[in-house]
Structure formats: structure tokens, C-alpha cells
Amino acid sequence: MAGISTFFKPILWFITCIGVVIFICEYLVYYVVMFQCSWPDISVGKNYKHDGQTSDSAWLFSGKPLGSSARGPAIVNRETRSSKHEQEQNVEDLRAIFIADTHLLGSRLGHWFDKLRREWQMERGFQTSLTLFSPEAVFVLGDLTDEGQWASDMEFEATAKRFRKMFHHSPDVYFKVVVGNHDVGFHDFMSKRKLERFSDAFNSSGVEVVTLKNNSFVLVNSMAFHGDGCSFCSSAQTKLRGVSERLNCSRFGHQGGDKQKEKGKSRCSHYRSLPAAPPILLQHFPLYRPTDEMCSGIDGTPLDEKYIPHGQRREVLSQKATDKLLSWIHPRLVLSAHTHHGCYIVHQNVTPEISVPSFSWRNRKNPSLILASISPTSIAINKCFLPEEYLILILYAASGVTMATYILYYLVCILCRHRWRHVKEL
Numbered sequence: 001m002a003g004i005s006t007f008f009k010p011i012l013w014f015i016t017c018i019g020v021v022i023f024i025c026e027y028l029v030y031y032v033v034m035f036q037c038s039w040p041d042i043s044v045g046k047n048y049k050h051d052g053q054t055s056d057s058a059w060l061f062s063g064k065p066l067g068s069s070a071r072g073p074a075i076v077n078r079e080t081r082s083s084k085h086e087q088e089q090n091v092e093d094l095r096a097i098f099i100a101d102t103h104l105l106g107s108r109l110g111h112w113f114d115k116l117r118r119e120w121q122m123e124r125g126f127q128t129s130l131t132l133f134s135p136e137a138v139f140v141l142g143d144l145t146d147e148g149q150w151a152s153d154m155e156f157e158a159t160a161k162r163f164r165k166m167f168h169h170s171p172d173v174y175f176k177v178v179v180g181n182h183d184v185g186f187h188d189f190m191s192k193r194k195l196e197r198f199s200d201a202f203n204s205s206g207v208e209v210v211t212l213k214n215n216s217f218v219l220v221n222s223m224a225f226h227g228d229g230c231s232f233c234s235s236a237q238t239k240l241r242g243v244s245e246r247l248n249c250s251r252f253g254h255q256g257g258d259k260q261k262e263k264g265k266s267r268c269s270h271y272r273s274l275p276a277a278p279p280i281l282l283q284h285f286p287l288y289r290p291t292d293e294m295c296s297g298i299d300g301t302p303l304d305e306k307y308i309p310h311g312q313r314r315e316v317l318s319q320k321a322t323d324k325l326l327s328w329i330h331p332r333l334v335l336s337a338h339t340h341h342g343c344y345i346v347h348q349n350v351t352p353e354i355s356v357p358s359f360s361w362r363n364r365k366n367p368s369l370i371l372a373s374i375s376p377t378s379i380a381i382n383k384c385f386l387p388e389e390y391l392i393l394i395l396y397a398a399s400g401v402t403m404a405t406y407i408l409y410y411l412v413c414i415l416c417r418h419r420w421r422h423v424k425e426l
């Protein structure tokens with residue numbers, strides 16, 4: 001009996017140790033690392049002198065557009081001011097998570113283990129964030145799939161199903177996605193069918209407005225801003241004009257002389273009113289920037305890519321489309337994706353943009369998500385980094401070495417005991 005117990009005890013111990021190590025490396029480590037993140041405190045912004053980046057991974061924006069008061073408070077009418085006051089008094093801030101570029105692999109690229117590993121990591125990262133932070137809204141800024149542009153309907157549906165499983169959430173969480181070039185192809189490869197199946201799978205449309213807790217978000221399909229007058233671009237432009245008019249009606253009311261007022265009044269009566277605060281623009285491509293020279297930080301563009309000029313309509317939106325979006329929407333903040341690197345930039349010295357880095361370990365070694373507290377007058381943002389892969393590898397390696405040492409020690413002990421018994425018998 002004693003012999004069997006001596007034999008099975010170390011095996012049991014070994015299996016238990018392996019189980020514990022896997023539990024720590026594949027589950028617990030996400031909680032330990034992400035527990036260090038928290039929602040940014042929006043109330044700090046009320047007394048804060050500086051608008052913009054406050055640390056390497058935190059930002060704070062008050063209601064006024066950066067660097068200018070020309071197009072906000074100066075032309076806000078009394079109606080808007082009172083609703084703004086009400087908003088400050090009555091509405092709590094919205095807690096939203098932003099992630100980007102999950103790039104779920106299809107059948108063409110990558111090894112099956114790569115796919116399995118990355119998807120598990122993203123699922124754990126996202127599910128841990130739901131448990132720790134209980135967000136009210138989650139936005140995914142495009143390129144949900146890696147091969148959506150080439151996939152057959154069947155394969156696309158299978159990938160969409162995996163995405164929904166990985167990012168499942170309670171019905172209380174508002175979940176919204178933006179379309180990316182890998183989901184439907186770049187402008188020249190987009191088709192009605194690809195857009196429809198994406199829209200059916202993820203309940204998303206080209207240009208739309210979402211209102212949450214008195215904050216509005218404008219979501220656009222970046223590939224439909226090519227500016228060549230194609231059917232996608234024309235439809236997106238018409239929708240954007242409608243959104244712009246609706247925003248102006250809600251923000252500024254009816255201005256000008258009596259005649260104009262009447263005209264504006266009848267036009268505005270067609271629209272359901274939106275919150276008075278300027279919207280947040282969500283899109284896949286960043287707004288036009290010549291290079292990533294300005295992008296700094298630990299997850300900014302690496303030095304060897306920083307000075308490579310961006311291709312308009314490919315890496316970033318065209319200058320023309322950028323000007324249109326900025327002048328029609330007047331966003332208080334732009335959140336984009338696509339480059340897989342973090343970037344903070346201010347357009348025309350007024351509009352801040354944050355490019356959200358990829359959420360997949362396949363694209364970067366330090367993926368992250370954005371935790372944003374948003375009120376009609378302020379936005380506070382913290383970037384939350386997920387565990388780095390090298391940390392998990394170190395944990396596995398250290399555990400492996402410890403277990404191997406123990407096994408070796410155990411075997412040496414048995415051998416010594418056996419030899420000692422043998423000597424005694426002689």
C-alpha cells in the first residue's frame with residue numbers, strides 16, 4: 001500500500017501543480033493585471049486647467065473644444081444652455097469601453113494554434129473587463145474579422161458566431177460595432193452583399209447616431225468616404241448631411257432672421273432632438289494625418305514606421321473627407337483604429353483624436369482597451385493594458401523549472417533511499 005501511495009502521491013501533486021499553473025496563467029493573471037486599472041474620475045476635470053493628455057495613458061477633455069471657444073459656447077442659445085445645466089445636474093456619466101482591431105482569423109491565414117490562443121486571450125481580456133468594470137456600453141471600432149473581405153457567407157457567419165461567443169455580455173450592456181476594411185474590404189472591394197451580411201451579423205449600418213445618457217455618438221463607415229461619388233459614398237454623404245442637420249438643429253436651434261428661423265423651424269421639426277453636447281465621432285480609419293510622427297507613448301507607432309507617409313483612403317481618411325467630417329459633425333472627440341498603434345493628435349488645434357490600438361496579441365505585445373467616463377460636459381479616459389505575453393511565458397517557464405527541480409530532487413531522494421537500503425541489506 002505504502003509503495004502505491006509513494007508512486008501516486010507525486011503524480012497527483014504534479015497534476016495539481018500543472019492545474020494551478022494553467023489557472024494562474026490563463027485566468028487569474030487577467031484579473032491581477034487589469035485590477036490595477038480603474039474608471040477615470042470625471043469630476044477631476046471640473047477643476048483641471050489642462051485639456052488633453054494628462055499622462056502616458058490618460059486623457060481629460062472638458063466640454064469646450066480644445067484651444068478655441070469659437071464654435072461652442074459662443075453660439076449656444078438660452079435653450080441649449082438650460083439643457084446643458086440640467087445635464088450637469090441630473091445625468092451621471094456614461095461608462096464605456098472602446099476596443100479595436102480584434103482581427104478574428106478565418107481559414108486562410110495563421111496557424112490553428114495561433115487562432116485558438118489569440119481568441120482565448122481576447123475572450124479572457126474582455127470577460128475580465130466586464131467583471132471588473134461593469135461597463136454600460138462597449139464599442140468595437142472595426143476590423144472585427146481578419147478575413148471578412150474574402151470569406152464566403154458560411155465562413156463569415158462562423159467567424160461572426162465566434163466573435164459573439166467571445167464578446168458575449170449581459171443584455172444590460174449596450175454593444176455596438178463599427179465596420180472596418182477587413183470586415184468588408186477597402187472601398188474598391190466593398191460590395192452590397194458584404195455590407196449587408198456585416199450589418200445583419202452585427203446590427204450596424206454605414207452612418208448612424210447613437211444616444212446614451214445625453215451623449216451622442218456618430219458612427220461612420222470609413223470606406224464609404226472615398227469621395228468618388230459611388231453609390232456607397234453618395235449614400236453615406238446623404239446620411240451624414242442628415243446627421244449634421246439634426247445635430248445643428250439640436251445644438252443651435254433656429255438662428256438668423258425671422259424668415260430663416262421659420263425655414264429652420266420647419267426643417268428641424270423633421271428631426272428627433274439630440275443632446276446639446278457635441279457628439280463623439282467613432283470610425284475605423286483615423287482622420288487624415290501625414291505620418292505618425294506625432295504619435296508617442298509606450299504603445300505608439302514604432303520608430304521604423306513613424307515617418308512613413310500615410311496613404312490617403314488606405315491608412316487614413318483623405319484630407320477632404322476629414323475636413324467634411326470635422327466641419328459637418330463638429331465632434332468633441334474622435335476615436336479611431338486601423339493602425340494597431342496608439343496615437344493622440346489634435347486636429348486644427350481644436351479636435352482631439354485618439355487612435356485605439358489593437359486588442360489582439362497577434363498585432364501587438366501590449367494590447368489594451370479604453371475606459372471612458374463620458375458626460376455631456378467632460379470626457380475622461382484611461383487606457384487599460386492587458387497582461388503581456390512575456391509575463392505569461394515567464395510564469396510558465398518559472399513554474400516548469402520549479403516543478404522539474406522538485407521532480408529531480410524527488411527522484412534523487414528515492415534513488416538514495418533505495419541504495420541505502422541495499423547497502424544496509426549487505
Ligand SMILES: [Zn+2]
Binds near residue numbers: 143180181284338339
Ligand atoms: Zn483596418
